[in-house]
Amino acid sequence: SAVISQKPSRDICQRGTSLTIQCQVDSQVTMMFWYRQQPGQSLTLIATANQGSEATYESGFVIDKFPISRPNLTFSTLTVSNMSPEDSSIYLCSASGTVNTEAFFGQGTRLTVV
Amino acid sequence: KQEVTQIPAALSVPEGENLVLNCSFTDSAIYNLQWFRQDPGKGLTSLLLIQSSQREQTSGRLNASLDKSSGRSTLYIAASQPGDSATYLCAVNQGAQKLVFGQGTRLTINP
Numbered sequence: 001s002a003v004i005s006q007k008p009s010r011d012i013c014q015r016g017t018s019l020t021i022q023c024q025v026d027s028q029v030t031m032m033f034w035y036r037q038q039p040g041q042s043l044t045l046i047a048t049a050n051q052g053s054e055a056t057y058e059s060g061f062v063i064d065k066f067p068i069s070r071p072n073l074t075f076s077t078l079t080v081s082n083m084s085p086e087d088s089s090i091y092l093c094s095a096s097g098t099v100n101t102e103a104f105f106g107q108g109t110r111l112t113v114v
Numbered sequence: 115k116q117e118v119t120q121i122p123a124a125l126s127v128p129e130g131e132n133l134v135l136n137c138s139f140t141d142s143a144i145y146n147l148q149w150f151r152q153d154p155g156k157g158l159t160s161l162l163l164i165q166s167s168q169r170e171q172t173s174g175r176l177n178a179s180l181d182k183s184s185g186r187s188t189l190y191i192a193a194s195q196p197g198d199s200a201t202y203l204c205a206v207n208q209g210a211q212k213l214v215f216g217q218g219t220r221l222t223i224n225p
Contacts, residue, residue: 006157031211042203042215043158058212092157096211100145100165103205103213107157 002027002095004106012112013083020079021109023093028073030098034066037090037108046091049076083113116141116208120216128224129196135189135219137204142182148213149178149189150203158203162189194223 003026013019032049048056055068070076093106117140146165150158162171162178170179177190201220205213
């Protein structure tokens with residue numbers, strides 16, 4: 001299993017600003033992902049974080065709003081840019097060793113935009 | 115487009131009861147299905163992973179079954195305890211490890 005640490009665990013931000021969330025895995029993993037969980041909703045995949053190349057975004061999510069980095073096999077960041085109150089959600093990092101194996105999640109970052 | 119539905123949305127039972135949570139999905143072309151637990155304001159804890167070729171998986175008091183052809187999975191919890199109170203989520207993997215989640219079942223076990 002993989003242990004995933006996210007920072008910060010929570011934050012309150014002013015609209016129009018940006019927040020970068022960090023995700024650190026305790027072992028090398030092939031695949032890393034970012035999900036969003038809006039209040040009272042289930043999880044929605046934002047993007048696949050590709051090591052050494054641009055992330056792959058799901059429909060409805062764009063790089064300008066959610067830039068993602070993955071410089072190595074254990075670390076990724078998600079930035080929420082030009083925030084509005086609609087961005088208030090829990091953002092979760094996920095990792096898997098290989099395809100079709102168990103997915104592990106961090107404890108999430110609870111973001112409130114005021 | 116894959117849709118995952120969990121019934122019931124909420125469930126409250128007395129301690130000690132056995133219970134079943136349901137998950138259904140519309141597209142049977144999945145690689146695996148995973149059950150998670152989420153405590154309020156927290157991340158997800160993986161409970162069980164069932165590959166598409168498997169029928170069930172067991173871990174302690176938990177047993178998950180998968181009927182891929184009918185698009186259904188169940189999570190059976192035996193001898194429920196107050197510490198089992200949480201939201202339970204099922205998610206299907208349609209490939210490239212991209213998970214599609216249900217809305218969850220919020221479970222309350224009353225002492």
